Amino acid sequence: MAATQKWVGQPLKRTEDPRLLVGDGVFIADQLFPNLHHAAILRSPHAHARIRSIDASAALRLPGVVGIVTGQDAAKMTRPFAVGVRAPVKYYCMAVDKVRFVGEPVAVVVATNRYLAEDALDLIQVDYEPLSAVVDPERALAADAPLLHEEVGSNLACHRHIVYGDPDAAFADAEVVISERFVFPKYGSTPIETYGVVASFDRTSDVLTIHANFMGPFILHPITARALNLPENKLRLVVPPDIGGSFGIKTGIFPYMSLVGLAAMKTGVTVKWIEDRREHLLASSSGTDRIAYRELAARRDGTILAMRTRWYDNVGGYIRTPEPGCSFRPIGNWFGAYRFQHLEADANVVMTNKSLTGPNRGYACGHLYFEIERMVDLLAEKIGMDPAEVRRRNFIQPGEFPYRTPSGGLYDSGDYPAAFEKALELADYAGLRRSQEQARADGRLFGVGLAVAVDPSVSNMGYITVALDPEIRGRPGYLPKSGALEAATVKVDPLGRIIGVLGSAPQGQGHRTVVAQIIADELGIAPDDITIVDEMDTFTRVWGISSGTYSSRFGSVGTSAAALAARRLRDKLVRFASYLMEVPPESVVWSEGGAHHANNGQVLTLKDLAGRAHWDVESIPPGMEAGLEATAVFAFPEAKAPDLQDRVNSSNTYGFIAEVMAVEIDPDTAAIKILKYVTVHDAGEIINPAIVEGQIYGGALHGLGGALYEELAYDEQGQALAGSFMDYLVPTAHEAVKIDIAHVVSPSPFTTLGAKGLGESSSMTVPAVLANAVTDALKPLGVHIRELPITPSRLWHLMESARSKR
């Protein structure tokens, strides 16, 4: 019985908004707790140093200070976090014997207020023995490089050499071979709300309760529990009603959950820590900086035959879970939108004296498509073909879906040529090329860039085990990892109102609105009659290790669970009604919020049925479970563990993005002006177009920030150079661009509603399309963009050096 779609597809105003607009949002810093004390963290000023001793006695004597935690406590009371690689990296929640990056926690003061806690930090004496540092991931692998972790023996946290098909033969057959070196910068989405943790330990039940603006993946719950030597069912993790943005960055809060939890366990008081912006820029999380070497083999007709790639991902002082996702998260879509079958990948995950990394909007896909799409443009230039035509000749075709990539990805649906042509048409690509001709004749620097991407959503937790050699995964007794699931519950109150309960942890994605739309359609009622609760709580919600709001999951997996739960409830309501009507269930139709007898016009509304079920339990038929609620756990069937050839369906739905950008560059100042930016998305069925558009705009600006302005820069000695928003440049309304957005809809066959995720969206394409547009604009000078961000000074120097060579 298909529900009529009255609400799904509408740009409904969000139910979340009124509270947030009047200042009634409840973020972690706003929540009140009894016996609340405040933590401040002393952090390392050194990139690399041995800790000889810490003297906290003067700080402890300061009135108002109730306790201090140092690495000795961490060594005694906690264990190192589990890491996803074989290298025996000992990563504790704070420095124990050495500091390995500027900003690493060294001591925690707990005091009656934050001002006093910060005063006390000044009284702690730490005796450091500074060591030489290394920040470049290639340099860190040199034999004489400073060694971060003696027990590992090198700075290489993980290395995998993976081959699909026969790239050697393809390169031998190639008519054209191109090689390039790329540098992708370290940047993070810097949510305006920083990290926040409140922890309290109940000594009668031994339960540690942690409130944190954490957004998953919830695999990090058992990892945190284990680090704190707690059974998993003694660690309660509660997410506040509102989270002020994350974009993947708040995954990196779990070491602080452990650190503040440790402080609460040691001091016996409730401890609150709200990160400040400097702490955030020094020591929260970011994407990796990467040096990549890529080779492409092709025929003269533009057919791509194979690629080879070797990269060095810089994960900073310790490899922190879920790294090395930086290298493997997009493994199923390593081939992008193209049909070539041969790939050799050499992934090197390196530790250096920089801050730690993790998911950042687009997780590893910004890097991937910057490299692939630059290579495609280089091929176009080399063979003298329009870059649009080269892409056309290599696209996976609409008839080939579901399409299995050589690396194991299962692209669920798509029509790449249609979306691409739509983007070209919307941008008036031919017209842009004519304008370019004219501009060049006038001596102006005008460029047109193209980029496409397969946009993966809902990570399969199994992908991360590709970090392990197949030989290990093939051993008897090895326990494989796989899966991507989400749960939802829909229940009816005694008067027939609906409550939907989610296990998600949204950070602005509007889950309450979207789920109300879905349930409204499934049950034939109005969204206003539905209350949605998220506020994830590991003690009360149904969840799995893949739960959480990351990897653009909700649009695929969360919506599927919500729709399934509503359908289950509807089926039960129909069976209950048919029993009361004394007819078979097939004679009852559910519509407009009630059960309708197919023949005699009898109607039992949701309210009627709710009243009977709650107040007259005897009326429930024999064999039917009492209670009007349904829980669905939706798990993707194709989220399987990697095979021994390293093939894995690393995500579960795969959208598509096609973009065109036109820029003009000031020949004197190197300022880049974006004249046109078109993006076409295929995210399957769209549930709320306004929210989708908001995600695209937000994602695009993150991509633009990373491509043009933002960099967590370090000097050679490992000193952080971007410790404030004066140095770390976030785009303002003034730098933001207007976007022409269009959609193509290829419903996913794997989700309940045909929807796919789209949260990361253009964050992964803008670095590529911008680099291609700028390179195209600078063709008269022969400048190639190989490195981001394209800051005005960097671009100016590139232009000057090109001019001086002429």
Next chain:
Amino acid sequence: MAEPRKVSFKINGAVREGTTEPRKLLVDFIRDDLGLTGTHIGCEHGICGACTILFNGEAARSCLMLAVQADGAEITTVEGLAAPDGTLHPLQQAFWEHHALQCGFCTPGMLMAACDLLRVNPSPTEEEIRTGLSAVLCRCTGYQGIVDAVKAAADRMRSSN
């Protein structure tokens, strides 16, 4: 540590008094002492603008002021924007209609900055809105919904005057 001082000011129409250390930031006083947690803290160094309030009618960053500096002042925070009967301010209404917020964390500062912008310039162009709001950072929306909302609110406020 300096002696605590008395401070008294009018906030959202009501006079509030308290005692504070001279070093306490105004934003901490508003949030922790007065319980008005709608004003948010995003950077504590005057760049992100999440803590923007109206101070004697003009937009100001409450993380760059001390509570004692507010003695005798008149302050409006996001909690004071809607009418007493709960009717949303035209800016709040427009933000809702134009999907001008996602996580909502920058929103209070953005609304207060927009109030000041429209006070100074009731008919801003899109360019002027972008410049006028460039002192508040948003990482969710790409700003387009915000710019559209401010434009719509300006139109509505002009036509109702």
